[in-house]
Amino acid sequence: MKQYDYQTLNQNERASLVRRRGGDFAEVLPTVREVLQTVAKRGDDALVYYARKFDGVEMSSLPVTEDEFRSATSTVSKERQQAIRDAAASIKAYHAPQVPKPYEVETRRGVRCRLEWRSIRRVGLYVPGGSAPLVSTLLMLAIPAQIAGCREIVVVTPPRKDGTISDEILFAAELLGVRTVFKIGGSQAIAAMATGTTSVPKVDKIFGPGNRYVTAAKALIAQPPYNVAIDMIAGPTELLVIADDSSDPVFVASDLISQAEHGADSQVVLVTPSESLAKKVQLRLSEQLISLPRSAIAQRALESSLVIIVDNIEEAVGFSNSYAPEHLIIATDSAPDIASKITNAGSVFLGQLTSVVFGDYASGTNHTLPTARTASAVGGLTVGSFMKPIFFQNVTKDGLQSLVRTTAILAEAEGLEGHARAARVREKARD
Numbered sequence: 308m309k310q311y312d313y314q315t316l317n318q319n320e321r322a323s324l325v326r327r328r329g330g331d332f333a334e335v336l337p338t339v340r341e342v343l344q345t346v347a348k349r350g351d352d353a354l355v356y357y358a359r360k361f362d363g364v365e366m367s368s369l370p371v372t373e374d375e376f377r378s379a380t381s382t383v384s385k386e387r388q389q390a391i392r393d394a395a396a397s398i399k400a401y402h403a404p405q406v407p408k409p410y411e412v413e414t415r416r417g418v419r420c421r422l423e424w425r426s427i428r429r430v431g432l433y434v435p436g437g438s439a440p441l442v443s444t445l446l447m448l449a450i451p452a453q454i455a456g457c458r459e460i461v462v463v464t465p466p467r468k469d470g471t472i473s474d475e476i477l478f479a480a481e482l483l484g485v486r487t488v489f490k491i492g493g494s495q496a497i498a499a500m501a502t503g504t505t506s507v508p509k510v511d512k513i514f515g516p517g518n519r520y521v522t523a524a525k526a527l528i529a530q531p532p533y534n535v536a537i538d539m540i541a542g543p544t545e546l547l548v549i550a551d552d553s554s555d556p557v558f559v560a561s562d563l564i565s566q567a568e569h570g571a572d573s574q575v576v577l578v579t580p581s582e583s584l585a586k587k588v589q590l591r592l593s594e595q596l597i598s599l600p601r602s603a604i605a606q607r608a609l610e611s612s613l614v615i616i617v618d619n620i621e622e623a624v625g626f627s628n629s630y631a632p633e634h635l636i637i638a639t640d641s642a643p644d645i646a647s648k649i650t651n652a653g654s655v656f657l658g659q660l661t662s663v664v665f666g667d668y669a670s671g672t673n674h675t676l677p678t679a680r681t682a683s684a685v686g687g688l689t690v691g692s693f694m695k696p697i698f699f700q701n702v703t704k705d706g707l708q709s710l711v712r713t714t715a716i717l718a719e720a721e722g723l724e725g726h727a728r729a730a731r732v733r734e735k736a737r738d
Contacts, residue, residue: 308563308577308589310614313622325630327679328611329572330542332523339523343498343533350504357495364466369506371472371480371488379477391479394669395446401671402451405690417706424694426456427536429508431500433515436464436492440473441516443668447675447688448514449483455693460485461500461510465492493517497524501535512536514688516675538692539685542678543572546663547632547652549623550579550588553640555659559584560591562636565664567608568601575612576630578623585614624648631683633676634663651683707733 311324332339346353351369358366383391411421432448435441445462452460462485464476472490480488489507491499497517501524503509513525513535522542528535546566550559563575579585592609596602617623624645627635631651639645642657649655653676654666666672675688702710711730718726 308575308592308609308612308614310585310589310616313615313617313626324613324615324626325680327542327545327574329574330519330522330679332519332526335520335523336527339494339520339527342494343501343524343527346495346498346504347502351506354491354495354499354504354507357493358466358491361493361495362465362468364468364470366466366470366490369489369491371477371490375472376477376481376486379472379474380481382474383478387475388478390669391442391446391475391482394443395450395479395482397669397671398446398450398673399454402454402673402690405451406454407691407694407696415706415709417703418700418710419703420698420700422696422698424691424696426458426694427511428457429459429461429510430457430693431461431463431510431513433496433500433513433517433521434462434464434476435515435517436466436473436476440464440476442473442475442479443674444515445476445479445485446483447673449480449485451673451688451690452514452693453483455690457693459508459510460487461508462488463491463496463500463507464488465496466490494520494524497521497528501528501533510535512538512693514538514675514692516541538675538688539677539681541675543574544569545574545576545633545678546636547576547578547627547630547634548636548638549620549627549645550577550581550584550638551620552581552584554579554584554638556584556587556591558659558662559588559636559638560595562638562663563588563592563609563612564595564599564605565662565667566634567605567612568599569604569608571604571607573608573612575608576632577614578617578626579614580617580619580623582616585616589614620645627652631677631680633678633682634666636661636663651680653677653682653687704736707736 355366358364407424409423413419430452434445449460464472499507500510500513525537526540529537544566548559567573567575577588599605628651633653635652636656637645638659646657654672656663667674673688677685711734714730715727
């Protein structure tokens with residue numbers, strides 16, 4: 308990892324440290340636009356064509372069949388089944404209290420306004436599959452959707468080379484009662500849910516991470532002529548660790564590697580006032596990489612990642628808030644005291660024992676999080692992400708006079724006489 312002494316850097320150099328590399332999908336936009344247009348015109352035939360072209364898979368059927376669901380249940384080991392159940396239970400426990408509450412207020416006499424929540428009717432979930440089937444992502448997306456009350460949940464996930472889906476993903480879907488699952492990946496899967504085909508229903512909002520083709524497709528379908536809502540534009544995985552001499556370098560190194568192995572464009576950052584700790588972590592990284600199956604990927608990510616030496620923990624917190632990481636570990640004995648000073652982060656992990664991977668899988672918090680500094684303005688996925696607020700208002704005769712006057716004056720100030728008349732025409736209703 309590249310090491311910097313924060314005090315020796317000028318303002319521009321400091322600003323460059325918080326900029327993200329990777330995540331640029333501009334060069335794939337022409338291809339993705341073509342995919343969207345083709346799927347909109349040719350439907351299922353286009354999906355079969357692109358599976359052959361992009362994935363080298365011959366698809367005879369797009370929907371997962373009942374036989375495939377049954378086979379998955381019998382194939383997944385009892386140990387993995389229990390782990391999936393345990394993770395699902397934690398995720399449900401954390402998300403269940405998130406259901407937003409309605410409220411009503413009387414803003415002035417005779418004028419009552421209220422807010423109510425409605426679930427999104429049909430949602431589409433993209434679950435990465437293929438060589439790295441992310442069963443955890445299915446749990447993180449489907450469970451809050453169910454708690455929100457979404458009536459229809461559509462899942463798409465890339466097929467393996469033999470045209471099948473990961474047994475663990477199918478077992479998790481079966482466990483949750485999610486039965487509408489399709490063997491489709493890439494930008495064509497997003498296109499299918501955005502436009503609808505003979506097999507795949509058109510959805511109202513699309514959730515889930517993916518590669519740059521998936522990300523580009525989500526960005527495009529959120530615009531005209533598709534106008535399908537999305538959860539967020541997610542970039543490569545990020546982790547920032549605040550550590551000091553009280554931190555265990557083995558733990559810190561293992562957490563940095565855990566996120567670096569996601570992809571060569573992942574970025575991990577260690578911020579510490581201890582050069583001694585930084586050296587120990589660098590050594591542990593080298594030791595742990597030797598036996599890592601995805602060491603080449605992790606190594607490439609680490610080579611472009613950062614170690615930043617600061618004067619003290621307060622400066623480390625300041626840098627972290629400027630960086631606004633997707634994941635933040637405060638790996639110090641003083642973590643509880645530092646937590647209140649964190650203003651920008653997707654998900655925060657407090658203390659030596661709280662690894663970022665627990666949040667990835669089973670502690671209960673959602674792992675669908677903002678990246679690329681967007682954590683400075685938005686948060687991660689919640690039950691509310693699968694719902695929408697609707698506003699209601701009711702005006703009685705008691706509130707009409709003052710409301711008409713205020714409304715008409717403001718409408719005329721804006722030059723909208725029609726608005727003013729729509730208010731004043733109701734004045735006689737007071738009699």
